[in-house]
Amino acid sequence: MSRGLRVAVVGATGAVGTEMVRQLEISPLPVAEFRPLASARSAGSQVQFRGQAYKVRELVPEALDGLDLAFFSAGGEVSRTFVPEAVRRGVLVIDNSSAFRLEDGVPLVVPEVNFSAAREHRGLIANPNCSTIQMVVALKPIRDRFGLKRITVATYQAVSGAGYRALQSLYRELEAALRGEEIAPEVLPVASQPVKYPIALNVIPQIDVFVEEAYTREEMKMVLETQKIFADSHIEVGATCVRVPVGIGHSEVVYVETEEELPSLEEIRAILRGGEGIVVLDDPAGAVYPTPRHVSGRREVFVGRIRKDLFRPNGLHLFVVADNLVKGAAGNAVQIAERLYAEGLLPQA
Numbered sequence: 001m002s003r004g005l006r007v008a009v010v011g012a013t014g015a016v017g018t019e020m021v022r023q024l025e026i027s028p029l030p031v032a033e034f035r036p037l038a039s040a041r042s043a044g045s046q047v048q049f050r051g052q053a054y055k056v057r058e059l060v061p062e063a064l065d066g067l068d069l070a071f072f073s074a075g076g077e078v079s080r081t082f083v084p085e086a087v088r089r090g091v092l093v094i095d096n097s098s099a100f101r102l103e104d105g106v107p108l109v110v111p112e113v114n115f116s117a118a119r120e121h122r123g124l125i126a127n128p129n130c131s132t133i134q135m136v137v138a139l140k141p142i143r144d145r146f147g148l149k150r151i152t153v154a155t156y157q158a159v160s161g162a163g164y165r166a167l168q169s170l171y172r173e174l175e176a177a178l179r180g181e182e183i184a185p186e187v188l189p190v191a192s193q194p195v196k197y198p199i200a201l202n203v204i205p206q207i208d209v210f211v212e213e214a215y216t217r218e219e220m221k222m223v224l225e226t227q228k229i230f231a232d233s234h235i236e237v238g239a240t241c242v243r244v245p246v247g248i249g250h251s252e253v254v255y256v257e258t259e260e261e262l263p264s265l266e267e268i269r270a271i272l273r274g275g276e277g278i279v280v281l282d283d284p285a286g287a288v289y290p291t292p293r294h295v296s297g298r299r300e301v302f303v304g305r306i307r308k309d310l311f312r313p314n315g316l317h318l319f320v321v322a323d324n325l326v327k328g329a330a331g332n333a334v335q336i337a338e339r340l341y342a343e344g345l346l347p348q349a
């Protein structure tokens with residue numbers, strides 16, 4: 001019997017979840033049943049989907065009964081508890097948290113880069129970290145043509161990457177700053193830790209907690225997830241992740257060293273233009289390059305400021321920008337589902 005998909009969004013009231021609902025609304029996926037789930041705090045509130053109001057239900061194991069597909073974006077703890085419950089019920093989970101990303105047997109998928117891994121799923125596909133996704137999309141065509149030895153990246157990450165509370169605190173802090181008042185930081189760099197720094201009119205060189213060798217967890221995600229997605233544990237990655245007072249849109253300064261010598265700048269631009277999911281905006285004479293404001297709501301990754309290194313024939317500099325809630329999270333997750341559906345790997349309507 002033909003029918004549409006029965007789909008849940010877990011964390012439907014959050015920053016990523018809200019975008020997930022929007023991405024599903026604009027997706028060609030045939031959604032027959034839509035189920036927004038969150039914590040008891042927002043159970044009973046309403047979410048609009050394709051012109052209809054849906055009541056948010058509390059996430060309990062039974063709320064996952066009778067689904068085909070569940071998008072999780074409610075944090076690692078929630079995923080660790082409830083993803084196995086969903087998988088046990090035969091639901092395909094696409095998980096935005098970092099809980100299972102590095103586990104063997106869990107594909108970590110960016111459709112433009114390694115969609116084939118998704119076909120091997122055993123009920124769970126992990127969506128990579130936002131800053132990793134946009135970087136690997138931009139680097140895929142360079143890696144395919146010239147090989148990649150080393151990536152050195154500095155990020156300029158938007159506050160929405162830390163969730164709704166952080167985004168609201170940015171606006172409050174900016175208003176206080178404009179009134180000339182003292183800023184009382186509440187959320188960043190890490191909500192659960194006592195040390196706080198203002199983000200209004202500031203930058204914070206810490207995203208997530210410090211984990212090993214003085215690197216933060218966000219920086220280590222960029223190292224380990226890049227190696228897993230490219231299926232190459234020899235790629236060297238050095239990351240410095242920085243929060244900036246931007247609402248939406250992560251930017252990255254990326255320097256790579258390729259295995260092979262690079263061709264002319266024009267050829268490199270053409271190769272990047274031909275890369276899947278990439279928009280090249282790069283014309284120094286016309287001051288053309290991407291900024292976070294350009295990219296809001298878009299699924300593509302934007303690349304500009306393309307330069308060959310002045311000293312190394314295999315060195316390349318790029319500026320890479322994407323909407324962290326769309327391509328960095330919800331858009332990537334929905335794209336995975338769209339491709340699985342297109343290949344007949346989800347129940348067909």
Ligand SMILES: NC(=O)c1ccc[n+]([C@@H]2O[C@H](COP(=O)([O-])OP(=O)(O)OC[C@H]3O[C@@H](n4cnc5c(N)ncnc54)[C@H](OP(=O)(O)O)[C@@H]3O)[C@@H](O)[C@H]2O)c1
Pocket residue numbers: 010011012013014015016017037038039040041042043059072073074075076078096097098128129130160161162163164165324325328329
């Ligand atoms: N923001 C990004 O750019 C980004 C990118 C990639 C991945 N992610 C990941 O996506 C996840 C969500 O991030 P976010 O930025 O959207 O956070 P957020 O704005 O704080 O939203 C969190 C969501 O999770 C729900 N939730 C919290 N505790 C829950 C529980 N016990 N049971 C059910 N639902 C619960 C919240 O519902 P209530 O309304 O009931 O509190 C809310 O819907 C995180 O794992 C994050 O690492 C975020």
